[in-house]
Amino acid sequence: GAGVSQSPSNKVTEKGKDVELRCDPISGHTALYWYRQSLGQGLEFLIYFQGNSAPDKSGLPSDRFSAERTGGSVSTLTIQRTQQEDSAVYLCASSLAWGTQNEQFFGPGTRLTVL
Amino acid sequence: KNQVEQSPQSLIILEGKNCTLQCNYTVSPFSNLRWYKQDTGRGPVSLTIMTFSENTKSNGRYTATLDADTKQSSLHITASQLSDSASYICVVSGGGADGLTFGKGTHLIIQP
Numbered sequence: 664g665a666g667v668s669q670s671p672s673n674k675v676t677e678k679g680k681d682v683e684l685r686c687d688p689i690s691g692h693t694a695l696y697w698y699r700q701s702l703g704q705g706l707e708f709l710i711y712f713q714g715n716s717a718p719d720k721s722g723l724p725s726d727r728f729s730a731e732r733t734g735g736s737v738s739t740l741t742i743q744r745t746q747q748e749d750s751a752v753y754l755c756a757s758s759l760a761w762g763t764q765n766e767q768f769f770g771p772g773t774r775l776t777v778l
Numbered sequence: 779k780n781q782v783e784q785s786p787q788s789l790i791i792l793e794g795k796n797c798t799l800q801c802n803y804t805v806s807p808f809s810n811l812r813w814y815k816q817d818t819g820r821g822p823v824s825l826t827i828m829t830f831s832e833n834t835k836s837n838g839r840y841t842a843t844l845d846a847d848t849k850q851s852s853l854h855i856t857a858s859q860l861s862d863s864a865s866y867i868c869v870v871s872g873g874g875a876d877g878l879t880f881g882k883g884t885h886l887i888i889q890p
Contacts, residue, residue: 667821703882705883706822706867754821763872770821771819772819772820772821
């Protein structure tokens with residue numbers, strides 16, 4: 664595809680339910696990143712992948728959050744037992760390779776609302 | 779602690795006017811600094827990237843400056859247009875698990 668795509672664009676769920684967010688990176692990009700953006704706050708880094716591997720998971724807010732990437736392409740971010748404080752926009756980005764000199768291209772985000 | 783502070787938090791100007799957004803950082807070691815534009819409901823898009831040795835870089839009506847000694851950057855928008863209404867995010871490379879430290883952004887509104 665032409666850019667990073669994310670689905671769904673909006674997700675409303677009830678507290679306690681599990682949700683799965685999907686990210687399709689730009690074809691050929693080996694690095695993939697997940698961020699969370701709360702209202703009025705800056706982007707909060709969650710996790711990144713080099714290929715299918717996530718070297719550092721310390722950015723995930725709690726053990727209810729997990730992410731995986733298969734085939735070096737699509738990634739899913741799963742939030743179990745959602746809480747109201749999980750409400751935010753979840754952004755995915757990809758870059759040609761890991762490294763701060765490589766521009767990250769962002770998807771449009773998934774707006775998650777937990778009621 | 780690595781930090782990126784942006785000012786003002788929000789700004790309203792009339793169409794056609796110029797404006798300057800500020801970014802101060804304490805990130806070390808420094809690798810590069812990017813300015814992103816984020817339209818409502820969209821992901822951020824890179825406007826400019828500046829490395830240690832660069833003082834000024836332009837992208838159309840956007841001009842970014844960097845003073846690595848004082849750890850300050852600015853983004854100047856000339857002859858603003860309605861489409862410039864967006865959040866502008868300063869991102870400094872260095873620190874953080876992903877090597878990036880994000881500012882909270884400046885929310886710019888251009889009024890006709």
